[in-house]
Amino acid sequence: MTPDRSAAHADDLSRLANGVLWPGFFGAELPDWLAAELRGGLAGVVYFAQNLSPHLDRLSAAIHDANPRALIGIDEEGGSVTRLEGLTGSTVPGAAQLGALDDSAATRATGAELARRVREAGGDVLIGPVADVNTDPRNPVIGVRAFGAQTGLVSRHAAAEIEGIQGSGVAACVKHFPGHGDTAVDSHHGLPRIAGDPADFDRVHVEPFRAAIAAGALSVMTAHIVVPAWGEAPATLNPRVLGMLRAEGFDGVIVTDALDMAAIRESVGIGGGAVGALAAGADLLCIGNPTNPGDAAAVDQDQRDFHAAKDAIVEALADGTLSVQRVAEAGARAARLADLLAAERAGVDAVPPADMRDIVRRSLTVRGDLGAATGGLAVLDARRRATLAVDSAAPYVVDALAAGSWSRRVDVERAGAAEIAGAVDEARSAASASGSRIAVLVDRIDTDEAQRRFVAAVADAAPGAVVVNVGLPGADVALPVVDVRASSRIAAELAREMLVRA
Structure with missing residues (x-):
């Protein structure tokens, strides 16, 4: 050649x-x-x-x-x-x-x-x-x-x-x-x-x-x-x-x-x-x-x-x-x-944006009695660490749910009993000071024993708390649960609307 x-x-x-x-x-x-x-x-x-x-x-x-x-x-x-x-x-x-x-x-x-x-x-x-x-x-x-x-x-x-x-x-x-x-x-x-x-x-x-x-x-x-x-x-x-x-x-x-x-x-x-x-x-x-x-x-x-x-x-x-x-x-x-x-x-013209909020709102489900809405949420974030496929720990979910109020991330798989108790005490103090309630953010409550134990610890110390679950619905726990089924900003915003007085 x-x-x-x-x-x-x-x-x-x-x-x-x-x-x-x-x-x-x-x-x-x-x-x-x-x-x-x-x-x-x-x-x-x-x-x-x-x-x-x-x-x-x-x-x-x-x-x-x-x-x-x-x-x-x-x-x-x-x-x-x-x-x-x-x-x-x-x-x-x-x-x-x-x-x-x-x-x-x-x-x-x-x-x-x-x-x-x-x-x-x-x-x-x-x-x-x-x-x-x-x-x-x-x-x-x-x-x-x-x-x-x-x-x-x-x-x-x-x-x-x-x-x-x-x-x-x-x-x-x-x-x-x-x-x-x-x-x-x-x-x-x-x-x-x-x-x-x-x-x-x-x-x-x-x-x-x-x-x-x-x-x-x-x-x-x-x-x-x-x-x-x-x-x-x-x-x-x-x-x-x-x-x-x-x-x-x-x-x-x-x-x-x-x-x-x-x-x-x-x-x-x-x-x-x-x-x-x-x-x-x-x-x-x-x-x-x-x-x-x-x-x-x-x-x-x-x-x-x-x-x-x-x-x-x-x-x-x-x-x-x-x-x-x-x-x-x-x-x-x-x-x-x-x-x-x-x-x-x-041959196709551009289409105007569509409002997706109603679809997401209709998909949210509740287990248990949420009780009366409160003035805000103090958020304990117990979600898994992020993976290459899904950012399970995305901060915008906490930002939307807490809306500028107190929040803390807890690695429940690694945290000891003292760290968990300290985080719950901090959340109780923050919620009391602001007329809020504690919201526990989870994403694997259906299969993760560590997340379920954490929810149980919160329920013992703060029975008025609520769980916001961005994962799949699963085992019943001692607190009411809002199942939102996505780690997304819109889901967190709509969950907050259900829990907080306008």
Whole structure:
């Protein structure tokens, strides 16, 4: 091969690889390296919290200028998971709230409002809804992100939200196929294995994805889980599992969950995951959030992770490990999606914002007698520490619930009896001084014995207290409970309205 042909061949392989990659990146402006890759055919980007600013629309415009076919993905589920309102908390219902309400029209309207916000920010793909059936109450990564624990309920609402999302030139990306609801391991930190009868798993967990396909979902995100009956490879890297999607008639874009998650990074690595996912039948490879390593993240972590995936794909194409035809097919699916969305947007006018407060208000439920409203709330925050998927300890929930009054965070898993007693005494003093009552903020009262013990300690010392539960309803406790089912600003505000005199 002559040098000129060799260079042309390398450029072709680079463009092929770029056409299936979906990286995250640092900063609220378009970096030079990313602009160059976009001009070289990069399929698009995924926004995370570090990319947001009041000028997000300008960043989106710069990305689309560099590559008009670029797909911008935003993980905007509503409820406990938001990117666009990451600093202040979501003002849109979450899946568990919608499932509790069980009003398909409300779910459809929520999908439309989420899509409006994504489109206004310049996004193309809304990474949602969650179609997982949350059958394991211990699930550390799904929980309130699911519509519920019943297959029919989840199927109905996943389909309704997809219909709402896809009415205005935004694609839904339903997740996490074939179902992440029956796990007790967070795939951000390990590789979940799901044993049991595969026929039962198919009936319970795969069925909502069939409903999503029937509703016209344009993309589906994979799960990093192992179903041993279908092979030892994680679903993201398993041709049998991804082939199930095609067998159901799905011809849209198969998107991987983030390749930087421990289930992939610490087993086959980002590069191995990229090559394996493409070989298995995936079309668009979400690389992940470069901030996830925390203090261990390199200043160029975004570029390192991107090149770990891209270089591995180019090498596999060059040595024949990956077929050019397979990668070209994958890239063509992503490009077709971009063209479809551009055509749809040309015929759809912008829609006005919708007020989501009534939907959230109707989803709140009460267990026990709340008694008379008081002048305020002194908040004891006993929620879990944040995870990579959900910021369980988000401060905006406390801010909205306490509204400037006294609050204190207590790590109930680690705190000793003396620390807990001291915190409760402080809360009693603060509540007494301000004519308020104590509100205990929890998120795992259904499965976390430490949170239940803490509530019992508060009940003994302050029987007039109340529990605000942003997690799933569960065991009865000695205090009245407001179940709000989301760590969101709007849910906390509405819970406060129920408890505090206007």
